[in-house]
Amino acid sequence: MPLEALRFPITPIGMHYLLIHFDVPIVDAAKWRLEVAGQTTLSLSLDALRARPAVELVSTMECAGNGRALIEPRVESQPWLQEAVGTARWRGTPLRPLLDEAGVDDAGSEVLFTGLDRGIDGGEEQSYARALPLDAIDDALLAYEMNGGPLPPQHGFPLRLVVPGWYGMTNVKWLARIDVLDAPHTGYQNAKAYRMRQHEEEEGVPLTRMLPRALMAPPGIPDFFTRERRIQAGEHVVEGRAWSGHAPVEQVEVSTDGGATWRDAELTDDVGPHAWRGWRTTWSAKRGEHELLCRAYDAAGNSQPEAPQWNLGGYANNALQRVRVVVG
């Protein structure tokens, strides 16, 4: 997502970030079925899913690898700076009642979501699949619409999982199967990928909910090649969005002097409890070079570190955004 798209409360299709592990599957919706395997197995067409109770959910989704390219030493994977985020209006049917119809036996279970996208990851051929603890799916949606239209192919047509507050890898696209499991899933994307680890042998801690982050739409105009920002001296609005998967955003602070002093931004647009919160402040820009920063605090007491912390996968780097602006 180009960061100027932070000016939209709902990210337009084509500006929302995407992380696609393998190829985008091209699905014939008329032949497609979702299999839901609990104590019994349900097989549902897209029409059958659309006939079920529908809800809308505005949800901010961020890649667990957002910020990876700013971690040193560089981690080799998708080299996101801080743009791997977006907010969409999803429409679909709640997951929990469907699982109850298929039959869920005990509270210790996990639920496995398997997509149609297939490839090799970590040397293993696999369909993309991720499991979640059963108690994490209460707000989850099986979404067939995005921003008022059918799910685009690259966002999971005909059906994807949306789990508000969790990092993007949780929200399995091109859903083919849902399995209720008796024991923890040991597949690649749960057991090896998407864990906070310092070295290969470590079991690590699974990534779950998004850490808080504030981002600003960089002020002024860019240089095509260097991406440096330039702006005229004077009064300017500095604005952006902030989110956390743990609790609502309560406060956003802004610094225009490289972090020496901070002031509170005004909180603006609120597009739903699972979406980012708008914020804005004004800046009296004086000639010279300035470093602008912003910092989010959530209601659970979480905030953002000043500097990235290295980990093997380059995950969950919510260090402060720093935007250098030349005022002329």
Added chain:
Amino acid sequence: MPLEALRFPITPIGMHYLLIHFDVPIVDAAKWRLEVAGQTTLSLSLDALRARPAVELVSTMECAGNGRALIEPRVESQPWLQEAVGTARWRGTPLRPLLDEAGVDDAGSEVLFTGLDRGIDGGEEQSYARALPLDAIDDALLAYEMNGGPLPPQHGFPLRLVVPGWYGMTNVKWLARIDVLDAPHTGYQNAKAYRMRQHEEEEGVPLTRMLPRALMAPPGIPDFFTRERRIQAGEHVVEGRAWSGHAPVEQVEVSTDGGATWRDAELTDDVGPHAWRGWRTTWSAKRGEHELLCRAYDAAGNSQPEAPQWNLGGYANNALQRVRVVVG
């Protein structure tokens, strides 16, 4: 555009390539006007443009820098492999009658198109602007719809130029002004950028129409990290699209043995005279490693070189696509 999207005759929004020099401007359509300055100056609202005669145009658009990252030594700019292409169904009003209404005085004139996007390029602050010879705009459209919906912000909302057959930089987005000029425009994007040059001091030749290119949707499944393709031994369809801005595609050849032998592919989908042409063939894949190639020929006698040819901007590299596939 991820290359598996070659399987769609019309590229879905969000999979079409984008090259955005500066920031995406966020435009209030109610306040926006297009100024058209010929012998008189017209000022048109979006509603006024929509009330004019409308046409639809299916057009393939490719970045002049497509293939840049495959040129050695590497040229520093947007590092496209071969994915900077897409085909859309544009709807809008033909440009020529509007210019005639504004008054065009002689056939030697150029027409300058200026967008709302602003930044610094080559050290100069500028609004993105490109001029075209008057005789090049006969098929040009002022487009306000893409694939049946309003132009998305990142594709030029509320209005963009579409010049079928020309490289992408021609198709100015977020149009604000059109000026009929008496003399050749000397702005940065015409005089310095988008020219075939070997060194900085050379005047060079302007880039205009797209050279022919065939691309295949890479067969099999990918490795997440290496992007290597793997497939099972057996009979497989190999398919893709081919285009040229100079003349219709007449022939596509495919090699599955690294270019030692070639065979003709069958030409398939034809979605319009300014759009890519579908093609397909079958491949009896045997165990081992194979290099697949494809090559387009157009009706004007143009084809594709085996290897990239270096130039200062890394433009117009239509060397053959090479896809390595491991058959297991």
